[in-house]
Each structure stands twice: as C-alpha cells, then as structure tokens.
Amino acid sequence: PLNLEWTFGFNRKVPSINLTDGTRNIILYAGAHVALLYDYKRNQQKILQGHGNSITCMACSEDKRWVATGDKGPGSCVILWDTYTGIPVQTIFGIHDESGVVALAMSTDAKYIVTVSATTPQTVSIWDWTESVEQPIFSTEINPRWNLQTFVTFHPNDNQQFVTNSDSQVVFYSWAFQESGTLKHHAPFLSDSVFNRAIGLFSQTVFQVGLGTTPSGRALTATSLGNIVVWNPERGNGRKGGVVGSHQKRALKLVRVKDRALTCITCTDDLIVTGDTLGHVRFYDNQLNLVNWYQNLKIRVVTGVSFQYNPDFRLDRIPEINKYPEDATIQAKTFAVNDFIVSTKSAEVVHVEADGSKVTNILKEHDSAVHAIAASPTKPWICIGSYSGILKVWDYSTKEVVVTRLFQNKAKIQCIAYNHNGLQLAVGMTTGLVVILDAISLDEEVSFHYACDVITHCLFSHNSRYLATADGHHTTTVFIFGSDNEWKYLGRYKAHYDIIQDLSFGIDLDSNQPRLLTLGKDRVLVEYDLQGSSKDDLRLLSVERIEQSALPLCITWYPPVTKESFLVVGNDQYKMKLFNTTTKMCRKTLLGPTYGSPAKLMSIVPTPPSGDPSIHRLLTYATNDKIGLQLLPLDGNPHRSASMIAHPNGVSRLACSNDGRFVFTAGGVDSTVHMWSVNATSLSSVAALGGEGLIPFYGLLEGGREGEMFGELENYFYFAQLRSQGINTTDERETSNVVQLDQVPFLMRALGFYPSEQEIEDMLNEVKFSKYVDTGEYVTNINLADFIKLYVNHRPAFGLSPDEITEAFNVLATRTDDSEASVDRSTLLSVLQRKGEHMTEHELAECLTTLLGFNPEGGFDVDDVINYDTVNKDLEDSLPEFVTADIFANEMLGLHLYDATH
Template identity: 55%
Template sequence: SEKVSSSPPNTDTVQGVDAPAVIPDAPKIPSPEKSEVTSVGLEGSMSSAALNVIWSFGLNRNIPVLNLTDNSRKLIMYACAHVGVLYDFENNRQHILQGHINPITCTCVSEDKRWLATGDKGADSTVIVWDTYTGVPVQTIFDTNPEGGVVAMAMTPDARYLATLSAAPTQVLSIWNWTVDGDTPLCTAELNPSYGVQSFIHFNPEDIHFLVSNSDSQVIFYQWNDNHMEYFAPPLTDQDFNKPVGRYSQSIFQKNSTRVLTSTSIGNLVVWDTNKPLTKLHDSQPSADKKALKIIRQQERGINVLTTTENFIVVGDMAGHVKFFDQSLKLVHWYQDFHLGPVTSISFAFYPNFEPVAKEGSNYPPDATIEARRFVIKDFVVGSSIAIFGSVTADGTKVKVIHREHDAAIHALSAHPSLPYVVMGSYSGLLKIWNYEKKQVMVSRQFEKNSMIRCCAYDPKGAYIAVGFVNGSVRVLDSITLEDQTAEPFRYARYGITHIAFSHNSQFLATADGEYTISVFKKQHLNDEPYGYLGRYRAHYKDIQDIIFGIHLDSNQPRLLSLGKDRVLVEYDLENSSKDNLRITSSDRIEQSAVPQCLTWYPPITKEHFIVTANDQFKFKLYNATTKMCRKTLLGPTYGSPIKKIAVVPTKDPIKEKRYLAYITDDKIGLHILPLCGNPHDAMALIGHPAGVSNLVCSYDGKYLFSAGGTDASVHMWEINTSALEAQSKLGGEDLIPFYGLLDGGREGELFAELEDYFYYAQIRSQGVNAMDKRELSVKIPLTEVPFVMRAMGFYPSEQEIEDMLNEVKFSRYVETGKYVEDIDLGDFIKLYINHRPAFGLDPQKLVHAFKTLGVPSAQGNSIERGYLLDLLQTKGEHMTEYELAEYLTTLLGFNGEGGSSELQEFDSSTAGDIIDQNLPVNVTEEMFANEILGFSMYKDVMATSQLTS
C-alpha cells in the first residue's frame, strides 16, 4: 500500500439500543432434509380467496435477479410488482410470494440460498424473510412510518443479521437480528441527507461488524456491535486525483485485505483503505475509518455490477460483458458474447462442496493466463437493463435466456376468443402471445423504434389482432404469425390510440384516439387487405373513456357506442355510413355531476336489455339499451378509488349459469356477483398492482382474469374462485340485512327509527294532514313522497336524480306486467336510499370548489356578490323560479316557522325580497353560506383549512 496523508474525514457516531456487548455465535441453520428440497412452484392450487394470483408475466428489471440454484434445483428469484417470484427455470414453474402491498424495492439472500428477504417502500411497508425451500414467510418486520420502507438490504453470510437502509428522506441504517426479534433493531445510524440516497449495502464477509454502502455520490463505511454503530463518510472529488471519478454503483470488501473497491459509471474502480499510517496499521484494531487510496481506470464502459465469487472479483458493465479479475485486479476471464443487454445483476449458484478444478470430460473455457488453465467457476445468472435474464452454465459456456420481457409500461392486453392465448404489448414495442395454460410464448414481434403499443384486440374469430400505437397508427396483424395484413398501417389519427374493438361478426373495427375521435374500419371482401377505412367522427369534446360494439335487438347488425368524459354516450349509425361519412344515431348526456369511467353490456339475466356503466362517484348505472333511460342506480365497490374498467366474466351457458362482473380500480382488481343490487358483500377486491392497474381482460372460458400493471411492466394471471365470493355474500346476510349495516346505527339505530317515523308521516301527508277520516296505514308510500323522505334523511338529490329514482321504481316491473309501480315499501325504500345517496356522504370540498370557481378572493375567503349569486341560481343548472328561490332562502334564513309552503299554509312571497336584502350580505362568503344559510357545521373545519391554504 502507498503512503498517502490526508485530513481525517468527518465522523458521525450514533448510539443504538441497549444490547449485550458480546455477540453470541451465529446460529447454525439446519440444512433442509431431502424431502424438503423440492422445486417450489405448484401453481393453480385453489385458495380461499375469490381471486388468486397463480402466474406473473414480466419482471421488475430494476431489482437484481437472485440465483437460488443449488445441487437439487435450478431456481431464481425476481420481483414482479408487489410479489416475489420463485421461478424454477428448468421445469417452468412459479411460486408466488405474496405479502407486500407496495412494489418490492429490494431483495437479498443468504449465502446458502435458503433465507430470502424482500422489502418494499410506502405506507404499511414491511420486510419479509422467506424460506426459499417452502415459500413460507418466517419473519416480518413492520414499519409504521408513513414514508417508511427500505431501498436496500444485505444479509450476513450466515443469515443471522439483516441490514436495511430506510426510504425516508433522512435515511437510517438498521441492523436486525431477525432470527430472534423482528420488532427492534440491534443498532441504528441516522445518515445525513447530503450523502444522497444510499442505494447499495454490503457486509464484509470476513468480519460482519463492518459494512459499506454507497449512493451515486458518497461511499460510507460502518462499524457496529450490539449497541453501538459509527460511520465514516470520506470525501472524494475529481480534483483529489486530477481525474474524473464518475457516479458510484456498487462496493465490495476485498478478500484478505482492509481494502474496499467501489465501481463507477465511467469504468473506474476506487480503492479505499484504512486511514492510518502504515507503521501503525498492524498495531491497531480494524477500523471503518477509510480514505480513497487511488482510482484505477479499469475499462471504458461503465460498471454496473461489482461482486465476488471464490477468489475472483466480478464486474458487469454497460456493454453486456462479464469480467473476472484476481485480487490484484488482473483480468482472468472475459465473457462478451451473451448479447443480453447492459448487465445490472450477477448472481452465482450455491454448491456446498464446490472445487474449482476441471474434471475429466469437462469443457470449461481457458483463462487469460499464459498457461491458459481451465477457468472453473460456479454457474451464474445475469440480469440486464432491458429485462432479459440469462442462465450461464460455466462448463461449456452455455447461455440460456430465461426471460425476455417488456422493459416499458404494459397497457395493451387481449385474450383469444376460443383458445388459451393472451396477447400483451408494451411501450417498448414488444408484442407477445402467451399460451397461458402451458406458460409458453407462442410468438413475439419487436416493432421498430418509437412504436409504443397502447392497445390491442383479438377479432371475435381469432384470425386477426388489431394493434393501436401511441403515434396514432393502427396495424392489423395475423394472429398466428403477427405479420402485417395491410400494405401500410392506418394513419388517420394524430394522437395516440386509446381504445380498439371489433364488432361481433368481425365486419367492423373501431378505434378511439387522444383527439376525442372515433375511427371506423370496415371488412373488405374483394380486396387483399382485410379492412379498409370507413370514416371518422369527433362526437366528444373530452377524453373517450370506453367504446363497445353490440347487436341490434331486431337484427344481427352490429351497433357501436362510445362513452366520453364529457358525460355523453354516442351511438353511431354504421348501416347508413359510407366512405368518409361516418354518421351518428344519437348523442345522450347520461350523467349530471358524476364522470362515467367505463361501460359494457349487461348480461341477459333480465328481460330488459341494459348497458351498465361505472362512474367516479362509486355508482353502477343501468341504462335501457334502446331509450338510454337510466333505469337503475346501484352502490358499487368502495375500495379507495372508483372503478376504471369492467368486464362480464364469460361462461359456457350465459342464460342458466350464475354471472359475475370483473373490475379494476386504480390499484385493485375485483369480482362482483350479478345481478347488481348494491349489497357490499357481493363484491371483493385485492391489490393487483400497487403502482396502478392499466387494463383487464377475461379468459374465454371464464376461469382466469389478466391484469396489466402499466408502469410496473407486468401482467398477473388470476384464478377465479366463485365459491369463495358466494360464501362471502351468504355470510353477509340476506335480503335487507346487508343494507341495514350501511345505515348509521344499523337496524336498531336512531336513523332507522327516524326513517320509520318519516315513512309513516309521508302516508299521513299523502292522505291530507287535516283529513278527519279514519287513517288507512299501509306498508307503502306513494312515489310522490319519496323526494321529501330522502331530504329528511339528509340526502339532497337534484331534480334529475329525483327523476331517475322515480323512474327506477316506476318502471321496475313494467316489462313483466306492463304496468307502472306507483308506491314503494320500506324495504325497497331503504335499498333506494342506500344506492342513490353519496357513497361517502356530503362532500364539503364541493362547496369550497364552487366558491373558488365562481367567486373572488377576499379577506374573509372566497365570496360571490349577492345579485350574481341569485342570478346564477335562477339561470344556470337546474334553475329555480323567482318564487322558489324566495321561498327557499327565507326558509333557510329562519323566517318561515313551518318551512315555507308547509302542509298547513302557503308561502307568502310579498315580504321575501325585503327579508333577503336585509339578511343576506352584499358579498356572500363560503363560510357564511355554509354555516348561516345551509346550517352545516361539518363545513367549519373545511372552510378554515381552505382559507389557510388560500
């Protein structure tokens, strides 16, 4: 070593929890019995959940792949969204490790490949330690910090201790004795945020009381015992050695030495050594106090991976090469023909009695020495930045590609109409068809650069696949070869294709694009190309949420509908459309305040033909397929975010068999029993992709669901277990029991008692308050009383919502009996109330938003001038008459003891103008409007927060 003098680096010492000063011997972890050593991965075992993920397509290319291969198995582990995958690449079997609710951010494994740790980042984050032979979690470390989670982990070779680097802005390094305690770390160190995000950590295999970690700009050295940790962060700049350093990638301890090596993004190796004079080095105890000794220009390409195996130092670089050096950094061997892409991870198999000696008949490559000795190492697995995993068998230098997956977001997903095939496409331009029964890739195609695939669809006969791209082009491909069926792609849209669909008879192909436009292509029978352009129509002024083809009731002709964010449902006249002249049949505004998210055809489980939609207010709505009248509103699943897409699960007998609806929310996938009724126990949901679910399709036989994760570049295959969902529904109770649970206080609560009073008072009202005849009380009230009882219950529907409610009851039996329903009983009223009221009650933020939009800022908050407010109420939206406005305002201001036009008197409007002028200020603030006019105390805190924000 060279004598280099420099000022000592800054030192930070952090005390940990009390613990014994002497570390006992590491536990001897027993080797598994031969009966245990089996390839985990028996997918398909039915679980007690209604949905069970049984296979994951894709992988997280940013998390290193771990090689768990030993003498009895060929196994790797990689992350896929929020699950870990143990993949037996010899037998093509997976075992899914489920336990995280956030995307997995880091993994590590013990030297003997038995103990595996996985960690995530986010709310309710955890670190889970698994037994890789059984796939069972053996320890869980919970993090209660909202910004919790880990970004890097390392395990000691004997698997006793685990080091974690937290994900919080101020990172904490923690050492855990996970075999004893998963609640409290042995010791911790809080790191200065100026060091950057430490993203790599490594134990010294020869002395586990020393660690090294690094961010892309700072290397930190640690020394710890059971109750104390100190660390050193030596500075290093380009000026120290008059040469560029580069960004740090990974660090290792050099064997039989005090040195540490750190690789960089420009091909350098930084050598760190003890920061003490050479003469005192052998007299002192080992120390974590190190400094940069030299910078070695190792190669031209950036180094991503730096690890060790046996006596070799192993480097993986941006060129896709893997190099082996001896301890003096002399090149011993160089693999350069893998063609797997830039190397981001290298992991070696574990052979307990491995001897680096070439046996007779072996075919190991020669090393780089003059003697050209056989280069004998363990088999290893390489991961790349373009989502390719390869297994390298050292004896013979055989490279087997384990996975070649998407390295960009997956949005395009479609299932074959009659075969077990699923096609998926990504922003990387890769299109793959999988046989999901055999878990084999049937065919794939890599499109040219910048051809980002946004959506795709099989035609109903399975002959073609239509693919829509982000650049607005559409291709029609042969479903077997993926070859183009048209001379040139269709290029009629200037923005990305968002939706694509075929008609039931394959006669039409329709696309929706980012320009709010529908394009239709028609089947050509006298031309070599299967489809030709028909026309385009821009019927929406906001994003198109969904498009569907259907069948006319009186014929077998297809019909096309599109649903927009502008709340408009448009039907197109395909029969009378001609080249460059696409026509529309109708355009209906189907929502008043909610924004529809998706639609599909309601299955034939009713005599009436319906379209079902889901909106952002957690409601399902059924519309008559012909008149577009809203026939039913139902409470949907309330799992954090509204439903984004729905699909009716196929079945062999659509008429006799029970039907189910699959759906996705922002991050969940779920299943719902049909018919829809608002019962919350009829639905379930699981976290599908924590970073967001982008698409959903069902297999043709209704056995499986497939969910695409968008940015996580993965697709999960879910097995459907309808028995579990039916059992859940039965346990929730029958008839009205589930709905009683949605009332405050339930069946015995005050709200239900009030409802009964209102219900019977409504009967008195309908018969006349002053009537002296004998009262005839029944179990029903007239429909005309429904709006008044609803408002008395604290639900304030608009006139449109009242019309929808009344129509729902009025036409409920019309198809069966040909007669209108004119009254409603208590049970049906409770269901109507539960299904129509806001899913989460009144939203104070809506009033704040209204005043912020319509008003002007003032010292008291946003305010609206009185005359302007009265004008808005009379002319905009569901406008009021002058008489109604006077009646309502004077009542709300407290000047009508009986509540305006009561049962006992008519409202006198002669003095209303003076009352409003005297009691309503010139400038009405949101606080005054909420507290004094509406009388809602719930708005006070919201108003205060709003004013503080302003």
C-alpha cells in the first residue's frame, strides 16, 4: 500500500561511500533506516530497505561490489548488499545479542567483516559472511576502560589484521582462521608524557601501505590537535628484526601536520589523506611530507573521504592532455589521484574531479532536525524546514530544488503551511515568531511575534481568510487577511491548560465559513467563534471534554463518505472516535491501528482529480515510528489498515500531495523526509483477503469463531434475552436474534470489559443513533453481529493491565518510604463515593458485599431497607486496614492480574 519512492536528506553522521568504478557514477549514503544508492549524474535513487533501526555504519569492498550496513537497537542486524542489483545477499540477525553495531569494516577481498557492538562492554567479532553466519569466527570483549570504540578498519594487505579506536585508546587485532583460540588484541599505552606534549583525542586509524609487501607495517592515528601518531611493530627481545606479533605495536613518533583537528584519515595508493575541521583535504607521502591539498572546497568539518575504484589508474597512463595540478614538491610533479567525494558534518557531499580540480556539490541537505513539511495544494512541491534555519522547496516530480532560503541567525523552523492557492507560506519558529512568505520566491511579506514559546502548529483556513497558530504556552493565535489585502493580528486565547495536540480548520456546510478547532492534552475540544471575534477579542463557541481517561492525540475532519458530518479523533488507547461536528456527541468508537503505538498524526488523503470525493477515500496516519494507510469508512476491521516503518527515531510531521498520490513523513532528529507512493488497490486487496462481514471481527476474539469466548458470548447474549423478560417469570418465552439496549452494559461486563458510565452512554448512543440520519428513528435493540463489532471496538485494545491499577494506587497513596503503595480503608471507600463517576452508598454496598461474598447473587432492591451499620461492620472485618494494588485486584475484584511473586 505504501512504497518508498524517494528520500530527501541523509544521515550526516555516517560518511558517504564512493561506489563510482568507471561504469557508473554512484555514491552510497544512509537516510534514517535505509541506505541509498544515488546516481548523481542521472539524479536517480535506488533504495535499500531492510533495517528496522537507523543505520549507524557502512562499509564496502575494495572493488565497490559489496556493501555492508549495520544498525543498533531492537531487532538489529547487519545486511550485505550487491550494489549492482540492490539485492541483499546475506543478513546477520540479532547481532551482538540484539545490541547492534556502532562500527563495521569489510576486508579487501570482501570475504570477512568485522563488527563492533554498540553496548558496553563492547564485543568485537569476525564474520565470514560468505558462509554460515549464525555465529562469528572469533569474538573478544573489549576492556571498558578503553572507552567506546567507534571506528574499525582492516589492513588493506592482510585481512587477518584490523584496528579499532576510541577517542583515547587504539587497539590492534590479529587472528588466523586456521588457528584455534581467541582473537588476539593489543592496546598500546600512550599518554601526553610519552612525547612530552599534548596528543589530543583520537579520531580514526589506518594501516600505512606502500612500505613494501609486509602486512605488519605501520599504522597511523589522526588526533584532534592536528597530530598523527605513528605506530610501529614491536620488535623481539634480542632477535634482530624479529617480529613479536603483527598486532603488537608501539607509538614510534608524533607528527604535527596541521594546526586544526584532524577528523578523518584514509589511504589511496601510496598516499595518506586527511580531512579536518576547516574543510581541507590534504595528501601526504609515506614520510608524512605534504604533497598536495584542496582547501577551496567551500565546506566545513570533513567526516569522510572516499575514492572511486579504478585499478588501472596509473601515472604513466594519464593522457598528455590533462589538467591535473602540480604537487608541492620542488620537482612540481603532476599530482594525479582518482576522483573522490568528501562528506561533511554539515550534511554536504562534494565530488572532486582531480583532472582539473573541479568541485561539484552532490548533496547539500539539512544538518539539524526536520520537524516542518508541507505540500503545495496546486503544484508538485514539498517544502521542508529544519532547525538549521533552512527552508527548501523541492519539485518532487523531478526531484530538483526549486528555491532555498536560509533564515538569519539560523532560526529554528518548527512548522510550515501553504495557503489554499499555494501562493503564500506560513512559517512558525521555535522562538514564537510567525513569518508569512511568498511561496514562489520565499521573500518575506509580513511577520508577527505575539507568542513567547515555540509555534507548534500553523494552518490556513480553506479560503485563506484566517491563519491560526498554536504555541507551547497552550495558546491559540488567529490572524486575519483584511480588506486591504494585508495580514493583521485578530486575537489570542489560552483555552487549554495543557499542550495543544492538534489544530484543524473545517468548513461550515451551511454558510461555507471556516470553523477552527483545537484539541488539547487536557482532553478538551475547543471551537472558536471566528465570525463573532474582533481585534484583540478572540471568542469561543464551545468547549467540550471529549475523553475521560484516554489522551486525545490528533484530529481531522471526516470526509463525506457518510450522510452525517463527523470529526475523527485518535487517542492513546488505540481508538478512533467519530464526533458529530455540530453537537460534539461521540457517535462511534472504533479500534484504531495497533502497530506498536497509537496514531499520533493523521490526515485525509486528497482524492485524485478524476476521483469521486465520496467513495474510495483513504486516511493516512503516523504512529511513533510508522506510517500507515487506512481505508474509509472506519469500521474497526484491522485488515483495512496497513503500516510500515518510516522513521525509527520518530515521525515528527505528516503531509499529503495535492493529488493524493504521495504521502510525506519527516523524521525529526534523523533530518530526513521520506516520500511514499500510495497504492489504494493494494490495500483494498489486503482488506478483501481478510474476509467479509464478521469474519475479520471473529479474528479479534480469543480463539476466533470456534473458540470458547465466542461460545460464551452467544450464551450471554441469549441469557440477556431471558434477563430482559424477567428471570423468574412464568410467561411464555420469546426468542429472537436481538437484545434490548439496556442489556448491553451487563453483556460487556460479563465478557470482562468494565466500561465507565460515560463509556456506556457512548455505546448506547452509538447504537441508538446509528440509523437516525437515514430513517429519523432511534434503534432500541442490537443483534449479535452488531454487538460483536461493538464489543471489539470499545473494549481495551490490549485487555486489562495491572499497571493501570498500580498507577492509580501510586496516585492515591500517602506513603513516605519505598514500601508498596497502599491506601487506608476509609480513604478508599471515600474516594469511591466522592471522586470521578462516584458511587452512591447503596451502589458501593451492593458491589462490595457481592464481591466479598456476603451477597453472592448480587443485587439490592432499591426499596429494601439496608442496615448500613451492619454492612459497614462486615466490610471493616473483611477489608484490610490498608489496601494495596494486588489486594484490590486479586482479592476484591478477583481479576488475578498479578502473579504470586508480586
């Protein structure tokens, strides 16, 4: 149903890899949980999907054919890819006991990979990925005193040697496949006192090549003070030239090569290459003499340098007509190297063509969190804003940048919105500033600064007469487009005492005037009287509390797929509720998507230009880390919804293209925006495979249609018919396939769902008014099929949780130590009678005497004269003086939610 078409932005913390090899012009970079093969000549992406967490590291073989990608987090893995086909050829699941990897490297011959775990104490493992990968060949644990090892690389001439380093310790390793035993490693000591000067923090380490064919040569480590540490092999005691171990090394000397921090180091042919915080790339020979440098790249902190693969590249094969620069030696020889790319900390990738020293920007993206996206209502444009102060508009049909603007002082952009004709763009900043721009040129037209906290939401009305914003101080601000064609401030109102979760404009069907609503974490839905408001006097039309215990998360206007006009609200209990737009009555409660977390963002997908707006409608939603699609109308059928991972670190914003073909998601801290194509036909097919009628709902019952629960449900349903006719009556019984509505609460409780009085009222209203719009009559009974749907949609999505009872006792308890939370008996009885949906003394006595066994059949006639003194005495004798959560759940309610050890 949703297919990832394109990714805007990338992970600047993972250096890009140059996969250009003479037959293609491709680089590899990471964007959230996917890797991207980008042909920068043709402007084409091939997306490598397979990870469930954000990619933390990548490595490639020398011939650029094979690539390894790794992540960290739950379900972490390392995947090996064929870069020519984009197909994964090997996957190592659950790597390092699900901790994932923070660094990995691939041997020159592409046969082995080495991984470094992400948790402390770290583990280093060698894998032969061409064979079985259930277990590594060798593993060793790293001493935690050496700090977190974040970099690893193989020796280019010997795949049985590799090195890792943290910011304070370099560790050398050696292994032999033929030998049994553990992986050998050596961590040579080095401090400022060794060379009597400051060394700095280590960044990266490489093995030096070009000193002969011996694999046990030198290693070089770049530091934050512009130094390079030269590591030399240890020599044997008394053995002339005898090598103690290829992995045993000592610091030979410290060479100062730059006055700025060196952020990366690598090798190409017999040259040593460094990148630094000034954006310079410098080349040294094997004696660390400066040979050449590139300092006009117009970039900042370098994170990686990667060269294209060209095994036939030699100086004597260079054409006579060339523009290679001269090196820095006295002889001024031609300095010829392979073309390379440079990755930076500021989310840039530049390509350097050595022949002519031509520099080309391949990527220049947001280097801070992206929380603001909006799609133009008239053009194939997507506008992206970030905390780096960059506002960039893309043409998502051609994948080209239309216009870019950098705000002064790197103002952090939190939200953006287009007006109805796509000619204006509103931008909300974290400082409370609201700026209205020309959407074509991004030139500023007017700005307002009435809020003193972050602007969390901004939205234009359908006719662009109003612009509404919500800020971090729970205040709504409205601006009006006056008759003089200028935007003016209308008013502000703090109608919520908690965070404003969502803001939505609708249309009054009678007058075609805008309607503004805000939804708060305080469980209140507020509608504003826009027509009755004036300058500095923003008025309210209604304030409705729409939830009891659940927290509402998002709201949108239901499309015209029904005769009645609805608002749809998603809450944190995995429910979607439909409210009448006029009365604000809850008309329907439906089971929402249950993919790890509730839907926190949602939007109606626009209909294509040729589509019918009343049929085949779709709703797109986002959970914490997933993007989903839902067929309308909503009915609680789980097969009518589908989702997939969008941003493992969280989805921060959602937008739809004007033609309904694409959905865009912003990943917040991962600085990326994904573009998803919508395939409604696929989702319809999935829904059809799930079955028709009641079949999908049977699957939501424990055991299904043939299970024990369904049998109980049928028995309760028919017993309710007897109950409504009177248990002890001698009249002739009448059987039917329906029960009266007043029996619904008893049926729900018998099935283990204990609704509040408000929830009962919502259920009864849902059935009672279900046909009112069509027939003008109330429904007074319910059949078995409708009752099953009502039950699975209203009951808790994941059943009763002991955590809810524990949390309630934590709130009510007055403890002062670390003991288990408890409430004294009198306080508990008082709370039950005075707080929330309080119980009367009669109701409380009936419930407790029934639960505790004094009146096992239950029920007190209202006309009965109850001796409360006797009842209270019995309760005091049966209830402990202090009641804990497990006593309340297990002994009083008999729910047995807690195990014996608790």
